[in-house]
Amino acid sequence: xxxxxxxxxTSLLPSALAASAPSSRCERYPPSVATSTxxxxxxxxxxxxxxxxxxxxxxxxxxGLCRRLVGPDAExxxxxxxxDAWRSRERFDSSKGSLGAWLAGxxxxxxxxxxxxxxxxxxxxxxxxxxxxxxEHDVDRVVDHLVVTKALTKLPAGRREVVExxxxxxxxxxxxxxxxxxxxxxxxxxxxxxxxxxxxELEASRG
Amino acid sequence: xxxxxxxxxxxxxxxxxxxxxxxxxxxxxPPSVWEAIDAELQAEEAKRPHERLDHRPFEQGREASIGxxxxxxxxxxxxxxxxAVSLSDRRTGRSRRxxxxxxxxxxxxxxxxxxxxxxxxxxxxDSNERPEAxxxxxxxxxxxxxxxxxxxxxxxxxxxxxPVEGSLYELWxxxxxDDELSDLVWLGVIxxxxxxxxxxDVDLSAFDVVDISIEPDDGNPDHSGDSVxxxxxx
Numbered sequence: 001x002x003x004x005x006x007x008x009x010t011s012l013l014p015s016a017l018a019a020s021a022p023s024s025r026c027e028r029y030p031p032s033v034a035t036s037t038x039x040x041x042x043x044x045x046x047x048x049x050x051x052x053x054x055x056x057x058x059x060x061x062x063x064g065l066c067r068r069l070v071g072p073d074a075e076x077x078x079x080x081x082x083x084d085a086w087r088s089r090e091r092f093d094s095s096k097g098s099l100g101a102w103l104a105g106x107x108x109x110x111x112x113x114x115x116x117x118x119x120x121x122x123x124x125x126x127x128x129x130x131x132x133x134x135x136e137h138d139v140d141r142v143v144d145h146l147v148v149t150k151a152l153t154k155l156p157a158g159r160r161e162v163v164e165x166x167x168x169x170x171x172x173x174x175x176x177x178x179x180x181x182x183x184x185x186x187x188x189x190x191x192x193x194x195x196x197x198x199x200x201e202l203e204a205s206r207g
Numbered sequence: 208x209x210x211x212x213x214x215x216x217x218x219x220x221x222x223x224x225x226x227x228x229x230x231x232x233x234x235x236x237p238p239s240v241w242e243a244i245d246a247e248l249q250a251e252e253a254k255r256p257h258e259r260l261d262h263r264p265f266e267q268g269r270e271a272s273i274g275x276x277x278x279x280x281x282x283x284x285x286x287x288x289x290x291a292v293s294l295s296d297r298r299t300g301r302s303r304r305x306x307x308x309x310x311x312x313x314x315x316x317x318x319x320x321x322x323x324x325x326x327x328x329x330x331x332x333d334s335n336e337r338p339e340a341x342x343x344x345x346x347x348x349x350x351x352x353x354x355x356x357x358x359x360x361x362x363x364x365x366x367x368x369x370p371v372e373g374s375l376y377e378l379w380x381x382x383x384x385d386d387e388l389s390d391l392v393w394l395g396v397i398x399x400x401x402x403x404x405x406x407x408d409v410d411l412s413a414f415d416v417v418d419i420s421i422e423p424d425d426g427n428p429d430h431s432g433d434s435v436x437x438x439x440x441x
Contacts, residue, residue, distance in 0.1 A: 048248075051244070051248070052241065052245075055236075055241055055244065059235075059236045059240070059241075060233035060234060060235050060236065061233050062236075063233070063234040063235070063236040063240070064231055064232050064233045064234040065231055067234050068231045074234070075236065075237065075239065075240050078236055078240050079240050079243050079244050079247075082244050083244055083247060083248070086248065142229075142231060144223055145223055145226060145229040145231070146229040146231045148220060148223045148224065148229075149228045149229035150229075152224075152228075163224070167221070167224040167225060168224075168227065168228070195217040195220055195221070196217070198217075198220045198224075199217055199219070199220045202219070202220060202223075
């Protein structure tokens with residue numbers, strides 16, 4: 001990615017401004033929450049070039065999710081998701097959840113809208129309205145499931161292991177403590193913090 | 208999970224975890240998806256300058272606005288978002304024609320003009336002399352100045368830019384079409400004089416009005432609407 005150079009300003013700059021004149025792209029953006037990623041910072045700062053990078057990072061997941069949610073209209077829906085992400089970038093709040101969860105939320109609402117619009121077509125008999133309600137519910141179920149699964153993979157190793165062993169392997173806290181050679185209290189703490197993080201991501205994907 | 212009664216507050220997440228991992232897999236989007244996104248955003252960016260003309264404070268026409276000291280009705284501050292916003296919303300480096308915009312949040316003056324080398328046709332003037340502008344005071348301001356353009360370097364010398372607590376003077380190039388402001392680019396901060404290199408992407412035959420404004424140091428990069436000096440490069 002090209003680096004920018006400050007070209008417009010070569011004259012008298014108040015010293016505070018001169019000190020802040022960035023020499024590389026990374027330095028352009030103000031420091032923000034320690035946990036937010038570079039992509040998130042660039043998005044919030046309005047860097048138009050970040051969208052391609054976000055697309056590269058999240059495109060396959062969004063596309064796969066759209067395929068599951070709307071089938072043949074997946075390409076179109078994916079396009080709408082990223083356009084919406086750019087246009088509503090000011091609404092992204094990294095303190096609420098990750099960029100991935102936010103994109104999943106946009107996908108959720110776009111898919112629901114897609115099915116609602118389909119339901120309103122005159123050729124669909126009103127008796128089938130219930131079908132589309134079921135589909136909305138299914139959209140939520142599928143998106144929730146993916147968000148939690150992805151969030152789990154992003155947990156720090158200790159918490160991830162504990163949650164996986166507890167839920168995918170159905171072990172008790174004590175069994176986990178034995179298996180991992182960890183104090184029981186630590187296991188419980190990891191479990192709690194892990195579930196809290198997953199809950200947060202889930203909520204962030206619900207808007 | 209065997210101990211799940213310990214975590215009833217997370218019952219929803221727990222129910223989801225109990226289903227095992229999601230089987231929704233990734234799918235590589237075809238190139239057409241990104242192409243469509245990019246095309247739509249570029250189309251949006253291209254049409255914005257014309258959508259956002261504001262006739263204040265230039266409704267008296269460009270001729271009157273240069274050097275005659277007419278009284279301008281200034282745009283109200285804290286103008287709500289409207290399709291016609293005058294000099295605001297312009298801190299975008301390359302007046303939205305570039306490939307990307309970069310905005311610094313919270314600092315009034317740090318716009319980056321990124322150069323992509325282009326063959327630029329300079330103003331085809333019948334005179335071989337370099338373009339110069341006499342900067343005249345606007346709207347009750349006392350001062351004046353001069354600007355000269357050598358190739359793509361603008362030299363500005365201004366008088367009367369008294370320091371004001373909490374404000375900065377900033378330099379712009381304005382583009383007028385049919386006597387209406389259609390676009391502007393920010394060049395930097397000015398105290399009294401300086402030289403400014405103009406981004407190669409800026410069409411100097413179109414952006415030929417030098418403008419100095421007074422800007423509150425409030426982190427808002429948009430033109431305040433309060434121009435103090437202005438002159439046309441001829």
